[in-house]
Amino acid sequence: MVWEILEGFKRAIELVLSGDPTVIQITLRSLYVSGAAALLSALWSLPLGLIIGLKDFTGKRFLKGLFNALLGIPTVALGLILYLVFSKAGPLGFLHLLYTPQAITIGQAILITPIMVSLTTGAVEAVDPEIRDLAKTLGASEIQASMAVLRESKGGVSLAFIASFNRAIAELGVALMLGGNLRGVTRVLTTTVALETTRGEIVLGIAMAILLLLIVFGVSIAINLVQRRTT
Amino acid sequence: MKIKIGIGIWAIAIAIMVIVSVAGTAYYLGAFSQAARGRLVVSTTTSLYDTGLLDVIEDRFEAEYPIDLYFISVGTGLAIEHAQRGDADMILVHAPSEEFSFLKEGYGVCRKIVAYNFFAIVGPEADPAKIEGLSPSQALTRIVETGRSGGAVWVSRGDDSGTHIKEKSLWEAAGFEWKTLREEDWYREAGASMGKTLQISNEFSAYTLADMGTYLKYQSEQLIVLKVLVGQGKELLNVYSAIAVNQTLHPDANFDGAITFIQYLISKEGQGIIEEYGRDQYEQSLFYPAVSLLKENTDPALAQWIKEYGFLNGSECPPEYRGGCPELYG
Numbered sequence: 076m077v078w079e080i081l082e083g084f085k086r087a088i089e090l091v092l093s094g095d096p097t098v099i100q101i102t103l104r105s106l107y108v109s110g111a112a113a114l115l116s117a118l119w120s121l122p123l124g125l126i127i128g129l130k131d132f133t134g135k136r137f138l139k140g141l142f143n144a145l146l147g148i149p150t151v152a153l154g155l156i157l158y159l160v161f162s163k164a165g166p167l168g169f170l171h172l173l174y175t176p177q178a179i180t181i182g183q184a185i186l187i188t189p190i191m192v193s194l195t196t197g198a199v200e201a202v203d204p205e206i207r208d209l210a211k212t213l214g215a216s217e218i219q220a221s222m223a224v225l226r227e228s229k230g231g232v233s234l235a236f237i238a239s240f241n242r243a244i245a246e247l248g249v250a251l252m253l254g255g256n257l258r259g260v261t262r263v264l265t266t267t268v269a270l271e272t273t274r275g276e277i278v279l280g281i282a283m284a285i286l287l288l289l290i291v292f293g294v295s296i297a298i299n300l301v302q303r304r305t306t
Numbered sequence: 307m308k309i310k311i312g313i314g315i316w317a318i319a320i321a322i323m324v325i326v327s328v329a330g331t332a333y334y335l336g337a338f339s340q341a342a343r344g345r346l347v348v349s350t351t352t353s354l355y356d357t358g359l360l361d362v363i364e365d366r367f368e369a370e371y372p373i374d375l376y377f378i379s380v381g382t383g384l385a386i387e388h389a390q391r392g393d394a395d396m397i398l399v400h401a402p403s404e405e406f407s408f409l410k411e412g413y414g415v416c417r418k419i420v421a422y423n424f425f426a427i428v429g430p431e432a433d434p435a436k437i438e439g440l441s442p443s444q445a446l447t448r449i450v451e452t453g454r455s456g457g458a459v460w461v462s463r464g465d466d467s468g469t470h471i472k473e474k475s476l477w478e479a480a481g482f483e484w485k486t487l488r489e490e491d492w493y494r495e496a497g498a499s500m501g502k503t504l505q506i507s508n509e510f511s512a513y514t515l516a517d518m519g520t521y522l523k524y525q526s527e528q529l530i531v532l533k534v535l536v537g538q539g540k541e542l543l544n545v546y547s548a549i550a551v552n553q554t555l556h557p558d559a560n561f562d563g564a565i566t567f568i569q570y571l572i573s574k575e576g577q578g579i580i581e582e583y584g585r586d587q588y589e590q591s592l593f594y595p596a597v598s599l600l601k602e603n604t605d606p607a608l609a610q611w612i613k614e615y616g617f618l619n620g621s622e623c624p625p626e627y628r629g630g631c632p633e634l635y636g
Contacts, residue, residue, distance in 0.1 A: 260376060
């Protein structure tokens with residue numbers, strides 16, 4: 076086992092250094108599909124998290140509980156449901172999205188919504204409430220005051236974004252069910268690891284897994300550095 | 307001042323993220339702009355894909371035809387399900403009984419038998435049930451007896467794949483009810499691909515039914531130490547067919563593309579690739595071409611086996627299921 080992992084490490088380095096077009100393509104596709112998913116999800120998750128964090132309304136606790144409960148939604152379950160929705164015989168079949176990278180992006184965007192909402196809510200709630208009041212007394216509108224809070228909590232919000240991106244790029248179920256693991260179209264890092272393992276190409280599988288880990292760690296470290304410099 | 311610099315860096319970080327995603331999108335739009343090429347989605351059994359055969363066929367086919375092949379590698383059961391829902395344009399499968407109902411229910415047309423090989427009962431070198439060289443029925447009976455006394459383990463695919471369907475029919479032929487066997491503790495269901503099932507069998511030193519293609523690949527790469535104990539023989543015949551999705555049922559399926567690809571598979575070139583694949587690496591073919599064998603009757607006994615097992619009403623595809631592709635049956 077140790078030998079295989081070491082061999083996988085060697086192979087991963089070789090693959091990256093040799094600029095193997097397939098590996099680079101798969102890696103870029105993973106980054107693109109999951110990066111787009113994180114951005115897409117941010118469109119609704121950040122405002123949602125901000126509202127839940129700042130406003131008091133009936134059902135707030137229920138909503139927070141709901142998103143917390145959905146944090147661990149199994150990717151295969153979501154993948155299966157969305158497969159049925161996007162299948163040609165399904166309600167959104169006319170969009171012809173099944174087995175496209177866009178389908179994976181949409182699926183992952185939904186998958187990471189609870190994470191982004193929950194972490195954003197938490198980050199916003201952690202900001203001293205006086206900042207909002209202060210902004211308001213200084214004549215800021217409701218939206219301007221919210222933006223002030225958002226600026227204060229940018230560390231937590233960026234963490235929410237990165238954690239969501241990492242969850243998206245590291246998941247398998249949605250990518251497999253909605254993407255179909257088509258070579259050159261929807262094959263991403265996780266589905267490649269799964270495929271190469273069943274094909275018996277263990278070393279290649281480990282090499283791809285190592286690439287995936289490097290991305291996940293790399294992104295986290297980069298964000299950490301940015302945060303440290305801004306605070 | 308300090309705060310301003312901080313926001314500047316933050317803005318740069320966001321700008322980089324936006325640029326990367328926009329560049330990625332542009333890259334993708336570029337990659338997809340070759341609209342002149344058709345797209346053919348083929349739902350296929352894992353054994354053809356996981357052995358790497360279809361990758362070779364894909365490269366050769368795409369170089370000659372303006373059609374991009376997209377393989378979805380699943381078990382035969384799921385492949386048929388995909389095609390029924392209209393999510394695939396054609397299927398490559400190996401479960402004649404399921405294929406017949408697929409044709410009869412009107413989902414599939416233009417079936418062609420493209421290749422064959424044999425299943426094998428593989429197991430540990432020690433062979434605790436002493437099945438080596440027996441007939442499949444005798445071997446399975448011995449495995450049940452030894453299993454019930456705690457001396458042997460059987461691992462089943464358990465995933466409605468072509469191999470799993472074959473396994474069930476073998477149990478039936480040996481006089482056992484698969485539904486009752488699966489409740490017994492020596493009988494384990496993997497619910498996984500052939501490769502995974504072989505690895506699991508290897509871990510448990512268990513017996514299992516494998517297609518020779520996947521077995522040889524795993525064996526030669528020393529991922530398993532299991533041995534072929536019962537191979538060859540009529541009962542273990544494995545026949546691979548291509549079937550197009552009926553265009554009257556799914557008008558937007560790429561029917562013409564499917565027929566072009568099926569024609570390629572049964573052409574001299576396609577059959578040649580099937581015959582040659584893996585020969586250098588495994589010292590024998592993983593799959594054997596079926597077209598000339600059936601047409602020219604080069605091996606009458608074997609051709610007869612294929613006909614008995616893989617033909618419906620005396621034909622690989624009765625005339626009523628040949629709508630739109632008479633050229634395949636010249």
